[in-house]
Amino acid sequence: MTIIENIQKKLILKIKDLRKSFGDNHVLNGFNLELFEGENLVIMGKSGSGKSVMIKCLVGLMEPDSGSIHVMGKNLLNLNQLELDALRTNIGFLFQGSALYDSMTVRENLEFPLRRHKNKFGNLKDTTPLVEETLNSVGLLKAIDLMPSQLSGGMKRRIALARTLILKPKIILYDEPTSGLDPITSKEIIELMRHVQKQYKTSSLIITHDVDCARVISERMILLVDGINYAEGSFKELEASEDDKIRAFFK
Numbered sequence: 001m002t003i004i005e006n007i008q009k010k011l012i013l014k015i016k017d018l019r020k021s022f023g024d025n026h027v028l029n030g031f032n033l034e035l036f037e038g039e040n041l042v043i044m045g046k047s048g049s050g051k052s053v054m055i056k057c058l059v060g061l062m063e064p065d066s067g068s069i070h071v072m073g074k075n076l077l078n079l080n081q082l083e084l085d086a087l088r089t090n091i092g093f094l095f096q097g098s099a100l101y102d103s104m105t106v107r108e109n110l111e112f113p114l115r116r117h118k119n120k121f122g123n124l125k126d127t128t129p130l131v132e133e134t135l136n137s138v139g140l141l142k143a144i145d146l147m148p149s150q151l152s153g154g155m156k157r158r159i160a161l162a163r164t165l166i167l168k169p170k171i172i173l174y175d176e177p178t179s180g181l182d183p184i185t186s187k188e189i190i191e192l193m194r195h196v197q198k199q200y201k202t203s204s205l206i207i208t209h210d211v212d213c214a215r216v217i218s219e220r221m222i223l224l225v226d227g228i229n230y231a232e233g234s235f236k237e238l239e240a241s242e243d244d245k246i247r248a249f250f251k
């Protein structure tokens with residue numbers, strides 16, 4: 001994406017100068033991020049580089065030492081619990097091994113977030129059309145009455161994505177979306193992420209180690225090294241870099 005295209009696009013998430021230390025362990029040292037509407041942004045960082053700390057700050061599970069996080073123009077760090085909950089319905093999360101509720105059917109798993117966030121859709125009397133539409137968009141309407149134990153790993157990941165999508169979030173945060181999947185299922189999940197992004201017009205922040213995933217899905221990438229944005233650019237630009245620290249990501 002060029003700078004001019006970025007200016008024309010709406011900024012949906014902005015993290016500015018985020019800092020977090022644990023004693024002498026300075027994990028985030030002024031991390032910055034801008035995510036634009038409809039964009040797929042990939043963040044890569046080696047193990048222990050602070051990706052989870054950054055996500056926890058973003059979802060309000062951890063307080064940064066300093067910096068700001070604006071979601072759709074609102075500073076997350078200034079909101080009260082009620083405002084935070086309302087804003088959170090605009091952020092969908094798909095965490096590593098996003099667990100489904102084992103004792104509930106697929107339908108009930110999808111109904112669960114609807115009940116928790118009643119305010120978003122008013123009082124939905126019949127949730128079936130929304131549940132069916134969402135399952136359809138991940139290609140698993142046929143699984144509606146199955147229990148999680150009857151699903152394969154790839155199907156579980158699809159249903160977890162459906163459970164996230166049902167609240168129609170503006171941003172989806174994917175944490176290692178392909179971890180633990182075989183290469184073919186990984187490809188299917190990446191395709192699905194592209195498909196739902198077009199259908200739901202979401203912006204995606206994707207944290208991954210998976211170079212193939214980054215290659216296919218990223219429009220822009222940030223490489224997180226020593227708690228800062230060490231490099232930013234398209235996959236092609238970064239892959240062609242001669243900087244050793246950047247090259248290490250693509251080996």
Ligand SMILES: Nc1ncnc2c1ncn2[C@@H]1O[C@H](COP(=O)(O)OP(=O)(O)OP(=O)(O)O)[C@@H](O)[C@H]1O
Nearest residue numbers: 021022025027045046047048049050051052053054
């Ligand atoms: N609650 C905490 N208390 C103290 N140190 C912490 C805490 N959470 C994270 N850290 C430290 O912050 C650093 C970054 O951890 P983090 O979990 O963010 O890494 P990561 O990039 O997500 O790694 P991985 O890819 O392995 O999941 C590590 O040194 C970790 O020990």
